[in-house]
Amino acid sequence: MADWKETDIVEIEGPRLGAGQMMYVPEILAGMKITLKHLFRKRKGRDRFVVQYPEERREAPETYEHGQKAGLPLRSDGYRGLHRLNRDERGNVACVACFMCSTACPANCIHIEGGEAPWDYREKYPVKFEIDELRCIYCGMCEEACPVNAIELAYEYDLVGTSREEMVLDKEALLAVYDRTKGRKPRLNPPITGYPDTGHRQA
Amino acid sequence: MLGNIVIDILTDADLGFPIILMAVLIAIFMTMVAYSTFYERKVAAWIQDRYGPNRAGPKGLLQPVADGIKFFVKEDFLPDHADKALFILAPALSFVVALLGIAIIPWGGYLEWFGSERIPVQVASIDIGLVYLLAVGAMSVYGVALAGWASNNKYSFYGGMRAAAQTLSYEVPLGLAILVAVLACGSLRLEDIVASQALTTWNVFLHPVAFAVMFTCVLAETNRLPFDLVECEQELVGGFHTEYSSMKFALFFLGEYGHIIVSSALMVALFFGGWQPIPWVGWLTESTAWWAVALRIGIYFGKVAVFLFVFMWIRWTLPRFRFDQLLSLAWKGLVPLGLALVAWGGVLAYVGEDGWKEIGPRSFWAPVGELLLLEVAMIAVKLVSRPTGRQTNMPPVAAAS
Numbered sequence: 001m002a003d004w005k006e007t008d009i010v011e012i013e014g015p016r017l018g019a020g021q022m023m024y025v026p027e028i029l030a031g032m033k034i035t036l037k038h039l040f041r042k043r044k045g046r047d048r049f050v051v052q053y054p055e056e057r058r059e060a061p062e063t064y065e066h067g068q069k070a071g072l073p074l075r076s077d078g079y080r081g082l083h084r085l086n087r088d089e090r091g092n093v094a095c096v097a098c099f100m101c102s103t104a105c106p107a108n109c110i111h112i113e114g115g116e117a118p119w120d121y122r123e124k125y126p127v128k129f130e131i132d133e134l135r136c137i138y139c140g141m142c143e144e145a146c147p148v149n150a151i152e153l154a155y156e157y158d159l160v161g162t163s164r165e166e167m168v169l170d171k172e173a174l175l176a177v178y179d180r181t182k183g184r185k186p187r188l189n190p191p192i193t194g195y196p197d198t199g200h201r202q203a
Numbered sequence: 204m205l206g207n208i209v210i211d212i213l214t215d216a217d218l219g220f221p222i223i224l225m226a227v228l229i230a231i232f233m234t235m236v237a238y239s240t241f242y243e244r245k246v247a248a249w250i251q252d253r254y255g256p257n258r259a260g261p262k263g264l265l266q267p268v269a270d271g272i273k274f275f276v277k278e279d280f281l282p283d284h285a286d287k288a289l290f291i292l293a294p295a296l297s298f299v300v301a302l303l304g305i306a307i308i309p310w311g312g313y314l315e316w317f318g319s320e321r322i323p324v325q326v327a328s329i330d331i332g333l334v335y336l337l338a339v340g341a342m343s344v345y346g347v348a349l350a351g352w353a354s355n356n357k358y359s360f361y362g363g364m365r366a367a368a369q370t371l372s373y374e375v376p377l378g379l380a381i382l383v384a385v386l387a388c389g390s391l392r393l394e395d396i397v398a399s400q401a402l403t404t405w406n407v408f409l410h411p412v413a414f415a416v417m418f419t420c421v422l423a424e425t426n427r428l429p430f431d432l433v434e435c436e437q438e439l440v441g442g443f444h445t446e447y448s449s450m451k452f453a454l455f456f457l458g459e460y461g462h463i464i465v466s467s468a469l470m471v472a473l474f475f476g477g478w479q480p481i482p483w484v485g486w487l488t489e490s491t492a493w494w495a496v497a498l499r500i501g502i503y504f505g506k507v508a509v510f511l512f513v514f515m516w517i518r519w520t521l522p523r524f525r526f527d528q529l530l531s532l533a534w535k536g537l538v539p540l541g542l543a544l545v546a547w548g549g550v551l552a553y554v555g556e557d558g559w560k561e562i563g564p565r566s567f568w569a570p571v572g573e574l575l576l577l578e579v580a581m582i583a584v585k586l587v588s589r590p591t592g593r594q595t596n597m598p599p600v601a602a603a604s
Contacts, residue, residue: 028517028520028521031520031521032516032517034520035250035516038249038250038251038252039246039249039250039516040249041252050252050253050254052254
């Protein structure tokens with residue numbers, strides 16, 4: 001502050017308004033002309049921007065060429081929606097109950113109870129796996145933390161319920177999300193660990 | 204026996220007719236108010252390339268019903284720190300005051316009621332009609348100011364104070380602009396003003412600048428954008444109705460639209476020839492048949508609907524004024540212009556019918572004079588205008604040593 005000199009202060013002249021602009025009226029009419037033009041735009045103009053949600057949806061990227069469907073803006077490739085719990089190649093839950101995701105979770109919304117796996121080819125599996133979807137902030141740190149890519153954020157975004165208890169998804173519900181969404185690769189999020197994954201990334 | 208008395212009362216031109224008309228008008232008015240919320244949302248949506256409410260009923264037409272149900276079943280919250288009596292009074296006041304204005308609007312010319320003489324189609328035909336309307340219209344500020352005060356919340360209070368300053372300021376040019384129309388027509392009765400426009404032409408062609416002044420003032424009086432500083436969300440979190448919920452909030456909303464409708468009806472009566480369908484053509488003025496009265500009422504409400512649209516169109520076009528700009532527009536712009544217009548209106552009235560035969564048609568000189576006044580005002584503004592940017596009365600801060 002002490003270094004300020006008088007020459008550092010620059011006086012800036014604003015644009016000098018004409019009489020018409022000072023009286024507002026011509027400028028107001030010009031603005032109203034623009035809005036009127038939009039008002040009489042027919043369905044086609046609106047459909048470029050509006051998604052009639054329950055009937056129309058912004059679908060997952062690979063189902064359409066980008067921007068082809070009536071110019072609908074598509075969801076981004078990296079969309080982080082509802083969680084899913086992947087299955088391994090034998091159809092069992094891929095999670096190895098290592099607690100990495102619940103440790104990484106900044107919202108503390110993942111609750112796991114581990115146990116010995118009933119299958120001979122696996123050592124550990126989650127007896128209980130619950131995610132409180134209301135506490136979750138959809139940051140995606142759980143899927144980055146997962147060493148076997150068992151948890152991923154799918155593209156589903158319409159998650160509704162009538163009670164808080166209903167919004168805590170258990171293992172079956174999360175596996176059901178996987179069954180619904182396994183046809184589509186959820187995210188372009190490369191595995192950051194060197195562990196072998198369940199193969200779904202390459203799908 | 205009782206039936207005869209009821210029929211006697213209802214067929215009486217002084218008693219029965221206003222009662223029936225009141226019932227009809229309130230029915231129309233309430234429907235219109237409810238649907239203007241829907242209309243507003245639709246216009247907003249179209250202007251912003253959206254669809255607007257289209258889920259409730261065909262084309263969303265049942266949306267006001269859904270809104271009404273929602274408002275009734277929501278929790279009606281009364282803040283602990285509020286002034287309870289005033290808090291409850293304020294929304295009722297703002298709604299009732301908006302309703303009062305429709306009593307003197309001349310909706311449909313004249314008719315004969317069961318063999319009576321010609322009576323004007325309005326609830327109350329009073330000599331001081333315009334003064335009454337101005338008084339009632341100015342009372343609408345009580346609802347807003349009381350709500351701001353009673354909420355005991357600084358943002359609401361700011362909103363209420365702004366409403367008071369704004370309404371007081373814009374009452375002045377509003378009264379001046381109305382005075383121009385009164386001078387032109389020589390009466391304070393709205394039905395006479397409308398009838399005199401049937402003889403000459405609509406006042407808007409004679410006094411376009413006065414109409415522009417009045418329209419601006421009505422925007423400010425009804426707290427519509429670009430003058431909605433009373434409730435601006437970005438600054439005041441909703442202003443005076445921040446603390447209101449449920450039906451009390453809805454009453455403010457309905458009161459605002461009611462006020463807009465009454466103000467539009469007033470402008471239609473003063474400047475757009477009331478129920479007259481076409482300017483310069485004295486069609487539909489004399490008939491007292493039922494179909495003519497119904498048609499005239501329909502035309503009147505049609506014009507009001509057009510005004511409503513313009514209000515909404517402006518709302519979704521213009522940004523909000525700053526408060527000092529708002530007040531300086533009123534006191535430095537509209538009041539001097541209004542005074543000049545009244546002076547010019549006085550000259551026009553002084554010349555009189557005989558004088559106009561010598562000078563030329565009044566329908567030529569009246570608007571020319573007004574536009575000249577506007578031109579003078581624009582030049583004056585240009586001369587005193589300062590560059591925008593840094594204000595000249597705020598010199599740059601001296602460098603710290």
